[in-house]
Amino acid sequence: MVTASQEVQALATEAAAQRLKRAATFAASHIDKPLFKKTMRVGSGPAVLVRLDWPGVLRVFEIATGEMLAESLPGQPDRASARFSQLPSNSVHR
Incomplete structure (x- = not known):
C-alpha cells in the first residue's frame, strides 16, 4: 500500500x-x-586535443589529423562508448 507521503x-x-x-x-x-x-601532452608522446561536449561526452582527437581517438559514454568520462570499446580487426599489431 502506498502512503500519502510516498x-x-x-x-x-x-x-x-x-x-x-x-x-x-x-x-x-x-x-x-x-x-x-x-591540449593534453602525456610524457614524450604526441599531444592530443581533449574536448568535453554536451551531454558530458569526453572526446580525444589527434591534433595533426583531427581523427577521433576515443569517445566516452555521456556523463561517464572514463568509460568508452560502444564504437571505441573494441579494437577493429585491422588495428591489431602483429
Missing part, C-alpha cells in the same frame, strides 16, 4: 524529472561550442 514524493520526483528533461533540451539548443577544450 505518493507526494513520487509526484515531486516526476515533476523534477520533467523539469530536468525540459532544461536539458533547452541547454542543448543553446550550447554551440565545447564545454571544455584543451
Whole structure:
C-alpha cells in the first residue's frame, strides 16, 4: 500500500524529472561550442586535443589529423562508448 507521503514524493520526483528533461533540451539548443577544450601532452608522446561536449561526452582527437581517438559514454568520462570499446580487426599489431 502506498502512503500519502510516498505518493507526494513520487509526484515531486516526476515533476523534477520533467523539469530536468525540459532544461536539458533547452541547454542543448543553446550550447554551440565545447564545454571544455584543451591540449593534453602525456610524457614524450604526441599531444592530443581533449574536448568535453554536451551531454558530458569526453572526446580525444589527434591534433595533426583531427581523427577521433576515443569517445566516452555521456556523463561517464572514463568509460568508452560502444564504437571505441573494441579494437577493429585491422588495428591489431602483429
